[in-house]
Amino acid sequence: MVGIEILTRTGPLSWQIVESITFPHAPKGTFEMLIHAALRDLQSEQANIFEESASPIEDANKRLRVSFGITAADHLTAGHNVSGWNVSVLSTTYHAVSAISGLIKLGKYRVRCSCL
Numbered sequence: 659m660v661g662i663e664i665l666t667r668t669g670p671l672s673w674q675i676v677e678s679i680t681f682p683h684a685p686k687g688t689f690e691m692l693i694h695a696a697l698r699d700l701q702s703e704q705a706n707i708f709e710e711s712a713s714p715i716e717d718a719n720k721r722l723r724v725s726f727g728i729t730a731a732d733h734l735t736a737g738h739n740v741s742g743w744n745v746s747v748l749s750t751t752y753h754a755v756s757a758i759s760g761l762i763k764l765g766k767y768r769v770r771c772s773c774l
Contacts, residue, residue: 660684663692665700672723673700697724 661680668674675696680688704722734749 663696
């Protein structure tokens with residue numbers, strides 16, 4: 659096992675890729691392979707549903723929609739009632755956590771994958 663893809667249904671033909679996690683020592687390209695496999699499987703499942711359906715559905719309504727969840731920001735911005743050393747400590751912690759978990763890398767991939 660090299661990774662896991664977590665999806666949630668948001669509508670009859672709408673899905674959201676909640677998380678795509680690659681495990682340590684996974685081969686390069688695993689993240690992209692997981693997303694490709696999920697999209698391929700969703701497309702195949704959609705085709706099976708329409709083949710079994712007895713009622714005609716307009717082509718416009720047959721379009722599969724897939725989106726990503728929210729993406730982490732690349733930096734922490736001070737807000738109301740948070741300033742000074744609090745922002746400094748929170749910012750340092752945020753950068754450490756996001757670097758370890760790959761949150762920023764995931765956001766950059768989502769921008770490149772705007773075809774979804």
